[in-house]
Amino acid sequence: MTEGFLPGADTLSYGLFETVCGNDTRVQVTQTNTAPYHFAAHLRISFNEGDYVGSAFPIIRSDKHIVFATSGHCVYANGRFANSIQLSVARNAAEKPFGTFVVNGSELRTSAGWKAGGNQREQFDYGALLISADSEIAGILEPMIMSDDDLENLVINDCGYPADKPYATMWWCGGPVTGVEPRMIRYMADTYGGQSGSPIYTWNKDNELRAVAIHGYGGCPNGAVRFIQAVYDDFLAWAES
Amino acid sequence: MELEGEIVNVMETWPLQLTVASAEKQIHVSLTLDTTVTKNGAEINASQLSPNQTVRIRGKQVASGGVIAAEIVVTNAT
Numbered sequence: 001m002t003e004g005f006l007p008g009a010d011t012l013s014y015g016l017f018e019t020v021c022g023n024d025t026r027v028q029v030t031q032t033n034t035a036p037y038h039f040a041a042h043l044r045i046s047f048n049e050g051d052y053v054g055s056a057f058p059i060i061r062s063d064k065h066i067v068f069a070t071s072g073h074c075v076y077a078n079g080r081f082a083n084s085i086q087l088s089v090a091r092n093a094a095e096k097p098f099g100t101f102v103v104n105g106s107e108l109r110t111s112a113g114w115k116a117g118g119n120q121r122e123q124f125d126y127g128a129l130l131i132s133a134d135s136e137i138a139g140i141l142e143p144m145i146m147s148d149d150d151l152e153n154l155v156i157n158d159c160g161y162p163a164d165k166p167y168a169t170m171w172w173c174g175g176p177v178t179g180v181e182p183r184m185i186r187y188m189a190d191t192y193g194g195q196s197g198s199p200i201y202t203w204n205k206d207n208e209l210r211a212v213a214i215h216g217y218g219g220c221p222n223g224a225v226r227f228i229q230a231v232y233d234d235f236l237a238w239a240e241s
Numbered sequence: 242m243e244l245e246g247e248i249v250n251v252m253e254t255w256p257l258q259l260t261v262a263s264a265e266k267q268i269h270v271s272l273t274l275d276t277t278v279t280k281n282g283a284e285i286n287a288s289q290l291s292p293n294q295t296v297r298i299r300g301k302q303v304a305s306g307g308v309i310a311a312e313i314v315v316t317n318a319t
Contacts, residue, residue, distance in 0.1 A: 045254065047271075049271050049273055049303075049309045050256070050273045050274060052254040052255060052256060053254060053255045054254045054255075071252065071254075073252045073254060073258050074254060077258060077269065077271060077307070078269060078271060078303045078304075078305045078307040078309075079303070079304060079305025079306075079307070080305070117269075118267075119267050121260075122250055122260070125252075162255075163255030164288065191253055192253065192255075192288060193253045193254060193255030193256065193257050193287070193288060194253065194254065194255040195253050196252055196253040196254045215253070216252060216253065217250055217251060217252060217253065218251040218252075218253045218257075218291070219250075219251055219291050219292045220291075223250075
């Protein structure tokens with residue numbers, strides 16, 4: 001299915017799931033330069049061991065930087081930061097409405113918990129790419145800190161760049177939250193490799209788009225790091241770094 | 242080096258990254274475009290890797306303790 005503008009996931013019904021969970025309910029986004037899709041960015045990540053694909057989205061514009069949120073494992077793996085990352089906002093295959101920003105390793109950040117490793121590190125799996133504050137992009141997808149109760153009743157949306165589809169095409173998926181943990185949420189959505197770092201988003205009571213988590217984990221259910229105050233504080237600090 | 246353990250997490254970059262729990266500790270495993278994945282003697286797509294599968298991994302260990310996987314064999318049937 002290909003559509004230009006898609007409904008929120010809460011307007012759809014869900015049956016079986018695969019990881020792609022059951023039926024594959026993903027929808028290609030072709031009008032990537034419209035809200036909410038124009039926030040999603042394609043990442044081509046250069047690590048020593050090879051190139052990887054991931055996703056990201058902008059959450060803060062400070063005097064110094066625009067801060068893109070992503071997964072920690074998109075910027076930092078095997079004890080070191082990526083050498084560089086090519087970031088293309090609202091990319092649709094060869095179309096790059098805002099061009100490509102090359103972000104060097106010195107402009108990457110990740111949490112202390114992700115760097116430290118250990119058996120609980122997935123809970124700290126977030127990071128950032130910093131680009132110049134005067135860069136032209138579509139806007140900022142502000143985070144929203146939601147209560148456990150509100151998250152438990154949520155149907156989430158996600159858009160990113162799954163690698164089983166034509167290269168660097170954007171795909172939307174969605175599904176219900178199935179678990180809420182102190183730092184993570186679990187949900188049933190049809191994601192694939194390449195979508196790490198993509199925004200899990202919804203609308204607030206004023207019908208404004210807000211990011212609630214950072215997708216990072218496959219399986220049924222999927223997993224994402226929640227925006228809680230401690231996580232947001234790290235991004236605010238990076239915005240001023 | 243060789244590693245045997247259970248997949249704890251599948252991180253959705255592409256290629257994938259995994260957390261694998263061995264008898265001693267959890268290890269970060271990076272796949273590359275050249276990593277082969279097999280199950281029941283047949284090659285499968287890496288996207289079929291999932292938590293709770295047990296795997297045998299052959300690859301190169303890096304200074305951080307992580308492994309760059311050359312070959313992954315799924316050794317259980319889940």
